[in-house]
Amino acid sequence: MWGKQNAYWVTNMMETDVTVIGGGPAGLAAALKASENAQVILLERGRELGGILPQCIHQGFGNFVFKKMLTGPEFSQYFIDKVRQSDIVVKTETTVLEIDKNKRIIATNSAEGILEIQTKAIVLSMGCRERTRSQILVPGTRPAGVYTAGTSQRLINIDGIMPGKKFVILGSGDVGLIMARRFILEGGEVEGVYEIMPQPGGLTRNIVQCLDDYNIPLFLSHTVTDIVGRKRVEGVTVAKVDESMKPLVGTERFIPCDCLVLAVGLIPENELSKQIGLDMDGRTDGPVVDERMETSVSGIFACGNVVHVHDLVDDVAVVAEIAGEHAAKYVRENLERRGKIRTVAGENVGYVVPQFLRGKELDSVTLYFRVLSEKRGATVIISCGEKTIFERKEKIVKPPEMVKVILSREVLNALVQNELRVDVRGGK
Amino acid sequence: MSESMTCICCPLGCRIHIEKKGEKTQITGHRCKKGEEYALQEIRDPRRILTTTVPIDNGMLCLLPVKSNKEIPKNLVKACVIELSKISVNAPIKCGDLVCKNILGTEVDIIASRDMEER
Structure with a gap:
């Protein structure tokens, strides 16, 4: 039959309470939590659940949620097992084509054709994707052998394919650092990691255990200015950059290599969010959310890297449970939307999530934010009008490490103004 | 013998220097006890999860x-x-x-x- 939108010939119609879009760590945790009190459908584009975790075979996940260090596959296995034991309807290899504000979802897979799902609440958990060569405009020819770090990770850890012999890595994001070690252990050679910023993009732990352990040099304030090669990468030119990140003439150096790996950042994947017409935050590239992870459209929630890129999957699991819990709650009793308090990014703060607060359900609210520049001995100050409601001295703050502040219900209830300002003042 | 390393115990990432003169080991650059323990472990018996x-x-x-x-x-x-x-x-x-x-x-x-x- 023709679907209600008349744009698709719908072969299967379904109804449910909560539909979760994306089966990575955010979607898994949200679906599980929602399923405690609601009927849940989980839609995943890929062949299996887990999102990026099955290819992140290294250790370093779960320190907060499980109080032990797990690998990516182990972390996702826990949630996948739980989902299998639950009554969540899981559809893998299923792509969502459209969502409208009335919460009608059009999705497709090869077994069922076109599905129309009428749902009462939605959790968006599509995650993020990597920035590619064309988004950072690296000059040069277009040969084979230019990969994003995540693609090279998938090739090596899932498909068993070595993407090159001699690697140059552009960008020092965590996946790039992790892959530097992986290339070496799989018999490759890594000439160096080149980072355009004056400080590394990844966590210190990864700089030490992935680069220093294997004597891989890290060149800060450097970038790739040319890619050479006709069919296959034959080499790249690197150069130093000045403070405005412009390459400095005379500092160019040619490096023969057959593979250039890009670890130059992640972008939340929000095509569906934009299509629905959700209010977006230009600084996070994600939808604006309140402390219950509800977006600007009531009954549509978002969590994980689709909202903003997290450093740790543990944080994702925590906010995803909040999203799942409130999606189920919305289905039963609707969520109250009282006065709206905006969170504002002040001095040395790039963004604050959630962007606004408007409920009374949570016992405490965690604010997540990133600083713009590294400071030692700075003070985090959260204020409402003239009144300081929270103050904490930080040994160090840096852009790659998200800062968290927990505000108690007592503090929040005492707020009189409708603006909560986050500043990171002082420090060197 | 002398060696330098970055401490990974917290985000400060202290640069720790270790001087070995015969029996004596001198550790400098760390800001806390954890850092000292980390440096000692790293020079005596560094271990990693594989x-x-x-x-x-x-x-x-x-x-x-x-x-x-x-x-x-x-x-x-x-x-x-x-x-x-x-x-x-x-x-x-x-x-x-x-x-x-x-x-x-x-x-x-x-x-x-x-x-x-x-x-």
């Missing part, structure tokens, strides 16, 4: 991710990866299943880090 993959026959995927159940000496990481390249396993596998016992005499076992169903 993670890699082994080929799996008849599985949903062609590789099984594995890890060491304890930390292994850092200088044996590469040798262990080479040793594991000689091993292959058969699906089905459960997360935590033993893949290689007492690898290279380290008294550390290599275990599966996910389930792998049969194809």
Whole structure:
């Protein structure tokens, strides 16, 4: 039959309470939590659940949620097992084509054709994707052998394919650092990691255990200015950059290599969010959310890297449970939307999530934010009008490490103004 | 003998210097007790968790991710990866299943880090 939108010939119609879009760590945790009190459908584009975790075979996940260090596959296995034991309807290899504000979802897979799902609440958990060569405009020819770090990770850890012999890595994001070690252990050679910023993009732990352990040099304030090669990468030119990140003439150096790996950042994947017409935050590239992870459209929630890129999957699991819990709650009793308090990014703060607060359900609210520049001995100050409601001295703050502040219900209830300002003042 | 390293105990990432003069070890640059312990461990017996993959026959995927159940000496990481390249396993596998016992005499076992169903 023709679907209600008349744009698709719908072969299967379904109804449910909560539909979760994306089966990575955010979607898994949200679906599980929602399923405690609601009927849940989980839609995943890929062949299996887990999102990026099955290819992140290294250790370093779960320190907060499980109080032990797990690998990516182990972390996702826990949630996948739980989902299998639950009554969540899981559809893998299923792509969502459209969502409208009335919460009608059009999705497709090869077994069922076109599905129309009428749902009462939605959790968006599509995650993020990597920035590619064309988004950072690296000059040069277009040969084979230019990969994003995540693609090279998938090739090596899932498909068993070595993407090159001699690697140059552009960008020092965590996946790039992790892959530097992986290339070496799989018999490759890594000439160096080149980072355009004056400080590394990844966590210190990864700089030490992935680069220093294997004597891989890290060149800060450097970038790739040319890619050479006709069919296959034959080499790249690197150069130093000045403070405005412009390459400095005379500092160019040619490096023969057959593979250039890009670890130059992640972008939340929000095509569906934009299509629905959700209010977006230009600084996070994600939808604006309140402390219950509800977006600007009531009954549509978002969590994980689709909202903003997290450093740790543990944080994702925590906010995803909040999203799942409130999606189920919305289905039963609707969520109250009282006065709206905006969170504002002040001095040395790039963004604050959630962007606004408007409920009374949570016992405490965690604010997540990133600083713009590294400071030692700075003070985090959260204020409402003239009144300081929270103050904490930080040994160090840096852009790659998200800062968290927990505000108690007592503090929040005492707020009189409708603006909560986050500043990171002082420090060197 | 002298050595420098970055401490990974907290985000401060102190640059720690270690001077060895005969029996005496002098550690400078750290800001806390944890940093000192980290530096001592790193010069006496540095250890790492090993993670890699082994080929799996008849599985949903062609590789099984594995890890060491304890930390292994850092200088044996590469040798262990080479040793594991000689091993292959058969699906089905459960997360935590033993893949290689007492690898290279380290008294550390290599275990599966996910389930792998049969194809």
